[in-house]
Amino acid sequence: MARLVECIPNFSEGRNKEVVEKIVDAVRKTEGAKLLDYSSDASHNRSVVTFIGTPEAVEEAMVNMAEKVYENIDMRNHKGEHPRMGALDVVPFVPITGVTMEECIEIANRVGKTIGEKFNIPVYLYEKAASNKGRENLATVRKGQYEGFFEKIKDADWKPDYGPCEVNEKGGCVAIGARVPLxxxxxxxxxxxxxxxxxxxxxxxxxxxxxxxxxxxxxxxxxxxxxxxxxxxxxxxxxxxxxxxxxxxxxxxxxxxxxxxxxxxxxxxxxxxxxxxxxxxxxxxxxxxxxxxxxxxx
Incomplete structure (x- = not known):
């Protein structure tokens, strides 16, 4: 049985098609990862990508995509209907075949650590990967959105799981987790x-x-x-x-x-x-x- 993980990253750009394509191309160019779907919504100013692959390929593709997101999206200029806390807003990993939820939690932690350190982004683990019960619900984590996180992050209860303890003005923050299909x-x-x-x-x-x-x-x-x-x-x-x-x-x-x-x-x-x-x-x-x-x- 093939070992497959699904990843459904949401990023805060749904109007500039050129930027969306640059970001999605990071998945297309990663060996072992297969792009299944992506869609953009101008009102929400948000895109949702779905790709699948081996645990190793999905992990690599997600870091490659994050690099393109942080190069091309500036949260200081972002407006949209959908709640958001960062340029790369939410990254869930979902076990499909031959992979356990525990393995997806491990992937979430590794990707979170890499994004926090490589791109200087505060990272919050949510759902099954949450470091405590208060962070399981994505809505709770994202409450206050990008604009509110500059104060929220100063609260000791909202110290990031990875990355710096201050908001990246351009990239914002990100929620990374493991969950069942949504x-x-x-x-x-x-x-x-x-x-x-x-x-x-x-x-x-x-x-x-x-x-x-x-x-x-x-x-x-x-x-x-x-x-x-x-x-x-x-x-x-x-x-x-x-x-x-x-x-x-x-x-x-x-x-x-x-x-x-x-x-x-x-x-x-x-x-x-x-x-x-x-x-x-x-x-x-x-x-x-x-x-x-x-x-x-x-």
Whole structure:
């Protein structure tokens, strides 16, 4: 069995295509790493990359990408709808085949140490790699964003795991971790009132008493003059995607608002699609063995 790790770095540039390509090329040029997907969002001013490879290749590709990020992105000039704390904002490692979560935690630590020392960037470990319980949740780590970290980092509780104890003005800070597969999922509303999207987000997310494995916030998509509920489903096997979609629709109706579409950012596990199809089509005898491509791949 091949030993494969997935890495899904998010960086703070979604408008300059030339810069995005320079950064993504770092993965393309790393032997043993395979670029699976990348997408950019101008309103969020953010790009999400997905690549896969052997543990050694993924580790090398991520450091190569970090170098291009810090060469080309200046956080002092960055504006966007999505919360962010640095040029290279978040780097999760996900075990796929033949690799344990513990090995991904080790990769997160090695990459974190390298980025901290080589690029002079404060590094915070999160999720399974977190150095303490208070740093497991990415939203907690990123709270205050880039602008707020200049004060936050002075608190002894927020001493970085690696790198300097002061914010790099150009590069900011970065969160690096290990986790199970996550689905980045956005739901669009037929209103430009971002307060409604934010109210819905507060109700559906775990911190607000909502769905256990959901993180969410309301944002405004300026180029479409539209409010959006931006969601991370951190464990789709325990909180199915269709439950998230239906709960957003239900809450939206309270405000006379409709869902007009949704989008997946990056890649989505096939199992999440199977769950959704089984629910909406009310299959009584469904099995993944009935999917043509599944049988062909066998």
């Amino acid at each position: 689905i980045a999922y956005n739901i669009n509303l037929d209103t430009d009132n971002v307060e409604i999207a934010d109210k819905i987000a507060k109700v559906i997310r775990h911190l607000g008493g909502g769905l256990r494995y959901v993180k969410a916030l309301g944002v405004k998509i300026e180029d479409r003059n539209m409010a959006q509920v931006s969601i991370n489903v951190v464990d789709y096997q325990k909180t199915a995607l269709y439950r998230v979609f239906e709960m957003v629709k239900m809450e939206a109706r309270r405000y006379g608002v409709n869902v007009i579409g949704s989008e997946v950012i990056g890649l989505i596990p096939m199992g999440a699609i199977f769950q959704t199809a089984e629910y909406y089509l009310q299959f009584e005898n469904f099995s993944t063995e009935q999917v043509l491509e599944t049988r062909i791949w066998e």
